[in-house]
Amino acid sequence: MIHFENVSKKYVIDHRPRxxxxxxxxxxxxxxxxxxxxxxxxxxxxxxxxxxFWALRDINLEVxxxxxxxxxxxxxxxxxxxxxTLSRITEPSTGRIRIWGRVASLLEVGTGFxxxxxxxxxIYLNGAIQGMVRAEIEKKFDEIVAFAEVERFLDTPVKRxxxxxxxxxxxAVAAHLDPEILVIDEVLAVxxxxxxxxxxxxxxxxAAEGRTIILVSHNMATILSLANRCVLLAAGRIVTDxxxxxxxxxxxxxxxxxxxGQTDLTKVERYGTGDARxxxxxxxxxxxxxxxxxxxxxxSDLEFEITLEAREQINSATVALIVYDExxxxxxDANTLLKGQSVSLLAKERxxxxxxxxxxxxxxxxxxxxxxxxxLNMADxxxxxxxxxxxxxxxxxxxxxxxxxxxxxxxxxSCQVLEEV
Amino acid sequence: xxxxxxxxxxxxxxxxxxxxxxSERHYWNDIWRYRELFYFLAWRDILVRYKQTxxxxxxAVLRPxxxxxxxxxxxGKVAKLPSDGVPYALLVFTGLLPWHFFxxxxxxxxxxxxxxxxxxxxxxxxxxxxxxxxxxxSVLELIxxxxxxxxxxxxxxxxxxxxxxxxxxxxxxxxxxAVGAGVWVAALNVRYRDFRYVxxxxxxxxxYISPVGFSSHxxxxxxxxxxxxxxxxxxxxxxxxxLLSGKPELYxxxxxxxxxxxxxxxxxxxxxxxxxxxTFADVI
Numbered sequence: 001m002i003h004f005e006n007v008s009k010k011y012v013i014d015h016r017p018r019x020x021x022x023x024x025x026x027x028x029x030x031x032x033x034x035x036x037x038x039x040x041x042x043x044x045x046x047x048x049x050x051x052x053f054w055a056l057r058d059i060n061l062e063v064x065x066x067x068x069x070x071x072x073x074x075x076x077x078x079x080x081x082x083x084x085t086l087s088r089i090t091e092p093s094t095g096r097i098r099i100w101g102r103v104a105s106l107l108e109v110g111t112g113f114x115x116x117x118x119x120x121x122x123i124y125l126n127g128a129i130q131g132m133v134r135a136e137i138e139k140k141f142d143e144i145v146a147f148a149e150v151e152r153f154l155d156t157p158v159k160r161x162x163x164x165x166x167x168x169x170x171x172a173v174a175a176h177l178d179p180e181i182l183v184i185d186e187v188l189a190v191x192x193x194x195x196x197x198x199x200x201x202x203x204x205x206x207a208a209e210g211r212t213i214i215l216v217s218h219n220m221a222t223i224l225s226l227a228n229r230c231v232l233l234a235a236g237r238i239v240t241d242x243x244x245x246x247x248x249x250x251x252x253x254x255x256x257x258x259x260x261g262q263t264d265l266t267k268v269e270r271y272g273t274g275d276a277r278x279x280x281x282x283x284x285x286x287x288x289x290x291x292x293x294x295x296x297x298x299x300s301d302l303e304f305e306i307t308l309e310a311r312e313q314i315n316s317a318t319v320a321l322i323v324y325d326e327x328x329x330x331x332x333d334a335n336t337l338l339k340g341q342s343v344s345l346l347a348k349e350r351x352x353x354x355x356x357x358x359x360x361x362x363x364x365x366x367x368x369x370x371x372x373x374x375x376l377n378m379a380d381x382x383x384x385x386x387x388x389x390x391x392x393x394x395x396x397x398x399x400x401x402x403x404x405x406x407x408x409x410x411x412x413x414s415c416q417v418l419e420e421v
Numbered sequence: 422x423x424x425x426x427x428x429x430x431x432x433x434x435x436x437x438x439x440x441x442x443x444s445e446r447h448y449w450n451d452i453w454r455y456r457e458l459f460y461f462l463a464w465r466d467i468l469v470r471y472k473q474t475x476x477x478x479x480x481a482v483l484r485p486x487x488x489x490x491x492x493x494x495x496x497g498k499v500a501k502l503p504s505d506g507v508p509y510a511l512l513v514f515t516g517l518l519p520w521h522f523f524x525x526x527x528x529x530x531x532x533x534x535x536x537x538x539x540x541x542x543x544x545x546x547x548x549x550x551x552x553x554x555x556x557x558x559s560v561l562e563l564i565x566x567x568x569x570x571x572x573x574x575x576x577x578x579x580x581x582x583x584x585x586x587x588x589x590x591x592x593x594x595x596x597x598x599a600v601g602a603g604v605w606v607a608a609l610n611v612r613y614r615d616f617r618y619v620x621x622x623x624x625x626x627x628x629y630i631s632p633v634g635f636s637s638h639x640x641x642x643x644x645x646x647x648x649x650x651x652x653x654x655x656x657x658x659x660x661x662x663x664l665l666s667g668k669p670e671l672y673x674x675x676x677x678x679x680x681x682x683x684x685x686x687x688x689x690x691x692x693x694x695x696x697x698x699x700t701f702a703d704v705i
Contacts, residue, residue, distance in 0.1 A: 011703065027613070088439060088545035090702045097439040111543040114465055116472050121465075128461035129544055131454070 002063040002086065002181065002212065007095035008236075009056040009081050055081040056092070057236040065180075068203075068213045070227030070244055072220070072251050078236040079216045083107060083185050086214065101180025101212070104130055108185070110170035115159035119150050119169060122158055126173045140176045147202070148172035163269040168195055175202050181212045186219075194326060196366065196389065200226055218263070220248050220295055221366065221391030249294040263388040265371075272380035276310040276317070276345055278371050281388050297393040298364065298410050302357040306371060308382075310345035317343050317381060319353050320372040325408055326365065332357065337376060361410045364394040448695075452547045459550045463557030466529070470558055481562040482569055485521050489514050492634035502635045505661075505669040508577045514570050515664050516633040519595045519656045521566065524624045526559035526596070530603025531620045534611050538705050548698050549691070552607040556599055563592065570664070582666045591659030594683055598652040601686030608694040611705050632657055636669055646678060652686065655679020 056078045063069050071079050084090045086097060087105035112129040113122050123144055127137040145151055148168040150161075158166060174182070182203070203226055207213050217223050223230060223244055230247035232240040234254075240247050265278045282305040285296035293300055304321055320335035334355050336342055345351055371387045374380045437447070471480075489510060496502045497509030504512045533555035534541065534548070541548065574580065606623075610616040631653045632639070640648045648654050655676045662671045 084702065085439065088437075089542065091699045092439065092441055094441055099437040099439070101435070103437075105544065108539070108543045112537075112540045114469060116469050117465065121468065125461050125465055128455075128458040129540060129546065131458075131546065133457050 001065050001100040002061070002214075003098045004059045004061040005096045005098075007056055007059040007085060007092045007097055008054060009078075009085060009090070010093040011053045011055055013051050013053045054236050056085065059095070059236075059238060061231065061238065061241075063212055063214065065212060066207060066210045068207045068226055068228045069215065070223035070230040070247075071214065071216045071233060072218075072223060072230060072247065073233035077233040079233055080107070080185060081236075082233065083183050083214065083216060087183055099181065102131070102177075103181045103183060104174055104177040104179035105183040106171065106174040106185065107183070109167050110158075113158055113166070113170065116157055118157055119145075119148075119154045119161070122169065123173055126170065127177075130174060130177055132177060144169075144172045144176050147175065147198070164195065171199055175199070175206070179211065181214065182206055183214045185216045197326070219389065220252070221389065223248060224295065224393075225391060245294075252292070252294050265384060265387060268384055268386065270382055270384045272374065272382040275312040275381050276308055276314050276373060277382045278373065278384060278387065279307040279309050279350070281306050281369065281371065283369075283388060283390055295393050296360070296390055299359055299361055299412075302360050302390075304355045304357070304369070306353045306355070307350065308343070308345065308353065308373065309350045310347055313345065313347050314381060315344045316375075317345075317373055318376055319343055321355050322370040322372065323357075323362075324368045324370060326367075331362065331367070331408060332360075335372075343373070360392075361412065362392045363408055363410050364392050365408070366391050448547060452549060455546045455550055458546055459554045462550065462554035466555060466558040467561055481565045485514070485517050485566045486569065488521075489517055492517070496634040502639065505636045505638065505665075507579070507665045507668050511570075511574065511577060511579065511665060512636060512661065512669075513634055514573060515661045516631070516657045518563065518566055518570060519591070519660050520628065520631055520633045520653060522559055522563040522592075523595050523599050523653050523656070524627065525562065526556040526599035527603045527606075528620055528624060529555040529559060530599060531606040531610055532617065533603075534607045534701065534705070535614075535617070541705055542702050548701055549604070549694060552604045552694075553600055556596065556603065559599070560596070574664075579665070581664050584663045584667050586663075587659065588663045591656050591663060594659065594680065595653065595656045597687050598656070598683045601683060601688075601690040603690070604694045605686065605690035608690075608697045608701075611701050612697065627651065627653065630654075636661075637672065637675070638669065645672070646675060649675035649678040650682055652679045652683040655683075 059082065071082065073079050081090070083105065084107070085092045086099070087103060087107065089105075089107075110122075110126070112126055114125065117125065123141065124134070124137055127140075128134075132140075145154065148165070148171075150165055150169055153161065153165065158169070161169070174184075184203075200222070203213055203215075207228075213226070215223065215226060227244045230240075230242065230244040231238055232247050232251050240250055263281050263283075265280050270277070283296075284303045284305075285293040286301040286303055287293045287297075290301075296302055306319065306321065308319070318335055318337040320333060320337075322330055322334075323332040325331055334357060336353065343351065343353060367390055368386055369388045369390065371382075371384045372380070373382045492513045493510045496513070497504065502509075530552040533552045537551050540551075606616060606620060610620075630648065630651050632648075637645075637648070637654060637658050649672075656679065658669065658672060658676060661669045
């Protein structure tokens, strides 16, 4: 159980040109300059003064035991700050938070993991960082290893792990903390669907045991499938608090430009020469007549906007967008080559490629999207296997029958029972 | 305000209250609760330090040995400084032992917060654990070079007498000085990044004002007490006195000054650290 009472968090933003860090040199130089100015001008010159920035403003929120609270909002709305105050990483400037129970936070994948240490060593280290004692870690050790599926690599330094294994291990440790409150910030964006599903299932279990989950995500599919309550933050304030479906649609209606599909691709695992790279992919679902939908549903159009940036000049390359199912089967391969188009970029140039997948009749499930840039059969410039994930929702008539019919593709069909001839 | 929760569920779980400026109450409790983290971080530092170098732990042996050879040659053979009636190599080594420990412990502690930036911005735990645990890896080195010293003493045919029981006390003094100074500079380092460059300079200057390669008797009498403001001067004297059968006599008032400075360092260091700790995640 968590109780926020009038919680605000203020940061002081300095508008003077500055480096990321204060340095002694600058402090000395700055005081010297002020002194000189004071003598010279008599009055201090009106420089742009440091300004207060309220990352959180009067947050009042009550989270009950067993709640699965999703938090959505644009970048800079205060989502991460909220989680940070809750996890005691940073202190609120005013107000009070009362928490009943132990909080485990997973604000980043593998915090404190050391690349030189083995999986086994990192489990202990990570557990200790999260506040577990050795006896607890030992008790959970096998469970963690089994969940992360890293048995064979336990004694391998984690620097040799794939990013998928890394995430699995990190999530496994945090998920086995048995905290009363689990705080998660956008960590499930990595990894294959099976693991994502496993994590979702684990979190659902955690919630079913009466524990509380607080989740921040840009991926509305994750919010919709996990949360039973959702809060929309804007400019540090709570704008809406209600059912996930309602809040998610409000969020998407309010911020048309930033939909559920915006994924930053600068830090994901990739292959290729890197002469040009994918920067982001933005997904939006459209219904009949191009109306914007809150989430993709069977039969809707999917619009992908893929932004690339070149490091070197590239000529006549192909961009491909591939949709995979849970087992990694390629379901859709849309590419520029098939439409007789290509992409050429000058060095440092940035461009967006838009794909519109029409009438996508995939069934209700999770799908991943891969991106590829290159010359067919010649060169991979940039390839990303897990660029983004989306969840298809079923349209109304499909939901009528509670039992889902297996299969991936819901083709439009009619049927007739013919008379005996 | 009225209590909105039912007592039955609320009492089963520990209550944490987070309030502006009120973190003090749980702090020392939390340090106790996170005591294993202290151990694990120290263990990580030791593992990593020796995994990354090919000859591993041998470094811990080689470094003081080489420094000793150079110092003995320069101060003992070339400059022909007095050795207080003990082999010059032993005089140097007994000085090097605490100095090396202090220098490496202080450096590690001072840089520890910046090196663990990720942990500070992503997880909560009492931050004091980071710089203090960073000192532990150096304790291991101290123990190893201590073993080396005993081997060297056997070569020279000297054995320590009863005074050796005082050795842990002096080692503790060096530890406290390293923690005090390290914690202080670590906190400053978060805010003023150029402290990173100041630290090696401090260590180098420290070597010159500490009686590592020579006996502390060589300090001019009228200035002698001043040199003991450097806490390691007192520690080095103590090490020599405890290990070399009291040959270089103990300079009590100097030791007292060094001890007082150490206590001051710890108090100021921890105080400053605690005062700025809350802002670490925001400024690092």
